[in-house]
Amino acid sequence: MPDVPTTMGARVVVLTQGGPNPEILINTLKRHFPDLVVIEEAPESKKRMLRQKARRFGWLQAIGQMATMAVSKFGKPFTRTRAQEIIQQFHVDPQPDPSLKRFQIDSANGPDFRRLIDELKPAVLFLVSCRLLTRSALEAIPCPVLNFHAGINPAYRGQQGGYWSRVMRDEENFGATVHLVDAGVDTGDVLFQVRVTPSTKDTMHTYPLLLTAAGTSIAVRAVGAALSGNLRPQELKTTKSRQWYHPTIWTWVWNGITRGIW
Template sequence: MNEGTLERQQTAGAPPAPAATGQRVVVLTQGGPNPEILINALKRHFPDLVVIEERPESKRLILRRKARRTGWPKALGQLATMAVSKFGKPLARRRADEIIRQYHVDPRPDPSILRIRIDSANGPKFRQLLSELAPAVLFLVSCRILKPATLRAIRCPVLNFHAGINPAYRGQHGGYWARVMDDEENFGATVHLVDAGVDTGDVLYQVRVTPSRKDSMHTYPLLLTAAGTGIAVRGVGAALSGKLRRQKTTKQRSRQWTHPTIWRWFWIGISRGIW
């Protein structure tokens, strides 16, 4: 198995031409190195780009929401995995640097990009900003789910970057779960239209890659983001040119995934070597 090499791309035709002057792209995100990779890639192709950063939800609120859905034991187990994953990222720094060099991407914020900070994308300020900015396309990456009322107020195509292959690996940690399910053929990322569901909108582009033996939950999202810059550019270009085409996906069962609990994560890692 090749280590971290780009193996298969499901795209159609050549990349769309860059946007004409005045065709503004707005990116909605909660920030972080992985979203910055996509922001920088989009900025190179679409100079009239603005970033709206929303404040992340508190861990307490996220925990309570998970507990209502799955119960407190599972919610606390998932929170423990999130904590361990966060503290384990420095241990994967060398592999992360390899991915950045291999794909020639930049995770550093570009100070020349206009950035506007808000509390929530589902609040009135966000709708007001979109009215003032009048984007031709809204691109989402690492942000909260937009409520139906918010989506109805948006007057342009809304695209999302998802680090997983839809519809089989919607939700969280798509790359990790593809490996756990012995389905590395579907270790990849998706750019899709946004609807009221969780990663349920029509698929536009997908890219599949082969993870390295050195990859883990700490680097899967970075690998998929770095490999996915091309489909992000293609998706936005198609939206700006009015040539969005829904792609036919394989007949996969649609499933939404969440964080593994700490005990399941350790068991899979020890017994199968998938971390």
């Protein structure tokens, strides 16, 4: 890993595993906070993810969830028109900015990440689409740690929050959250939330994009509040909390056929 120049003085650092949706947030934050730096960690292997899911749910559920993830990935080209509509509607950019300083690491829970944090000395660390940080990793970070979540916390923590809000007939909670990070899964104090109405053309392939594009404003607000020392967690009206996972392929197909929720 390359050495970090000691003169960078980075104030905002984004940790991500990359992809078009995180780049939307990165590009938006860069416009407001020009000294932004990106740390990219390597994605977890599909084999490891399958084993982790199998330990938690059993092999049948694990294979069903991984099949849905594959469908979601390979189905995106078929929703390209709707994706472009979202990009134009919210005036966002999903292309990586080549001018940004980026550092690659294997894992945010490893020593390279801690060394980078020590040298970059961020005033705020912003997470989007990265692995869960361990308690020891969090304790080594001396600044506020924020996370962007494509779902309304605490009711739709975890994965595919937009999809599950629709399945649960709770579309008024189709939205995104920026929250403080603790050792749980999306359990930290909520800072800002935004709610939107999905189009009839939206599916599991475009829900995350829609929520990310709609959530750029709360990302900027949250980082600005962290930099000014003015973070104020919301008092939520509900304490209903649940962690969700990718639907199995048969659950996804059933909801699509019977209710039109794809």
